[in-house]
Amino acid sequence: MNDYIECPECKCHVSCDKEVCTWCSASLKTQGADRQFSLGRSKFYSKEYEAALVSFEKATELNPHHHYAWTAKATTLKQLGKEEDISDNLNRMQDINVKYSSVWYDMGKYLYKIEHHGESVSALMQTIEKEPNHPKAWALLVDAFGKTANNKKIKDIFSRALDQNSSNAALWYNLGRSLLELEKYHMALTAFDKSIDLDPDHPKIWGLMVNTLSKSGKSDMVDEYVRKVLEKKPKKPYTWSTFAEALERLGLYERALEVYEGGMEIFNEEKTFFVGRGQVLTKLGKYEAAIVDIERAIEMGLNRLNRVK
Numbered sequence: 001m002n003d004y005i006e007c008p009e010c011k012c013h014v015s016c017d018k019e020v021c022t023w024c025s026a027s028l029k030t031q032g033a034d035r036q037f038s039l040g041r042s043k044f045y046s047k048e049y050e051a052a053l054v055s056f057e058k059a060t061e062l063n064p065h066h067h068y069a070w071t072a073k074a075t076t077l078k079q080l081g082k083e084e085d086i087s088d089n090l091n092r093m094q095d096i097n098v099k100y101s102s103v104w105y106d107m108g109k110y111l112y113k114i115e116h117h118g119e120s121v122s123a124l125m126q127t128i129e130k131e132p133n134h135p136k137a138w139a140l141l142v143d144a145f146g147k148t149a150n151n152k153k154i155k156d157i158f159s160r161a162l163d164q165n166s167s168n169a170a171l172w173y174n175l176g177r178s179l180l181e182l183e184k185y186h187m188a189l190t191a192f193d194k195s196i197d198l199d200p201d202h203p204k205i206w207g208l209m210v211n212t213l214s215k216s217g218k219s220d221m222v223d224e225y226v227r228k229v230l231e232k233k234p235k236k237p238y239t240w241s242t243f244a245e246a247l248e249r250l251g252l253y254e255r256a257l258e259v260y261e262g263g264m265e266i267f268n269e270e271k272t273f274f275v276g277r278g279q280v281l282t283k284l285g286k287y288e289a290a291i292v293d294i295e296r297a298i299e300m301g302l303n304r305l306n307r308v309k
Contacts, residue, residue, distance in 0.1 A: 033063030040054075065098050070089065074090075074110055086119070090107065098126075099130065108123030108140060109140060112143065112147075133168045143178050154179075158184075176188045193209075200234050200239070201235050204242060206239065207243050209225055226259060230262045256276075257277065257281070
């Protein structure tokens with residue numbers, strides 16, 4: 001049975017079997033595409049891959065900008081062993097100029113997953129063309145170039161990101177993580193610096209920065225970031241504690257102590273700070289002070305328990 005909709009243009013109630021105005025026609029095509037996609041997904045999960053492919057193809061014909069049908073079609077082609085047709089699928093997307101960045105990103109992510117790295121790059125480049133501030137596409141592009149050991153392309157895409165000068169902290173954080181994985185430490189440090197400046201409250205960024213400094217042989221710069229966190233005063237306790245823990249893992253106990261104490265100036269009732277500082281004091285051989293902190297943490301825990309009761 002056809003779904004009925006009210007058209008804001010002609011105020012009619014129409015169905016697929018009636019000649020309709022432009023708005024109604026477009027709406028019905030969208031509905032039809034969604035139905036075909038749902039049917040294709042059902043067929044796919046039933047392992048009726050040929051039937052699923054037909055439905056996904058119809059969905060892209062009815063709505064060339066469908067959010068999910070293109071990647072679903074590529075996934076089905078993979079299941080059918082028709083990987084050579086995946087390139088044609090991507091070419092059709094490019095010919096149509098699919099307009100949504102999310103469609104391109106999903107396709108790029110899937111192509112990366114199945115190790116079609118060159119095609120993944122093409123889809124991800126389309127993603128950042130459509131949405132230059134996409135928080136994940138730049139990082140995945142770097143990963144894809146890393147898989148092909150194309151160092152020049154990694155540098156080029158990083159330079160392009162710098163030129164873009166995005167104000168999206170997540171973009172720089174994700175990009176920094178990818179560069180760190182590829183041991184591109186200088187670029188990773190630059191990306192993490194930008195992320196810190198844009199969002200000093202990110203719970204993991206400070207610890208990653210310290211790890212990157214350590215791996216790149218720049219541990220002498222740790223003091224600079226301890227000073228920086230004390231200046232920026234992150235507003236989330238977890239941000240302070242993860243930074244201090246990272247310093248502790250590297251054996252930088254005095255620096256970890258500074259970070260805990262900086263956090264305590266803002267969050268003087270944060271139990272995890274007393275526990276963490278107590279552990280660091282123990283490693284520094286300051287046992288009496290450590291006991292005071294641990295006892296304080298226990299007391300705070302009991303007080304909270306009593307309040308709950």
